[in-house]
Amino acid sequence: MTLPSELAVHFGPYRVYPGQRLVMEAEQPLRLGRRAMDILLILLEHAGNVVSKQQLIARVWPNSVVEDINLRV
Helix, strand or coil: CCCCHHHCEEECCEEEEHHHCEEEECCEEECCCHHHHHHHHHHHHCCCCCCCHHHHHHHHCCCCCCCHHHHCC
């Protein structure tokens, strides 16, 4: 799969194509769940800045009651 590199965010061995919701490691696409991808895109959008739990919850679970434990890995 060949995608224009200018559309990608690069870090380590990974390339993220936000518009396609695609993460590549080398030339292999990685499978991420919808919420994991949402969180990754929010963190990339705010690269270099702190993203609070409240911000993540508001963006990833906008119409749900979510406990802090949902953000622990």
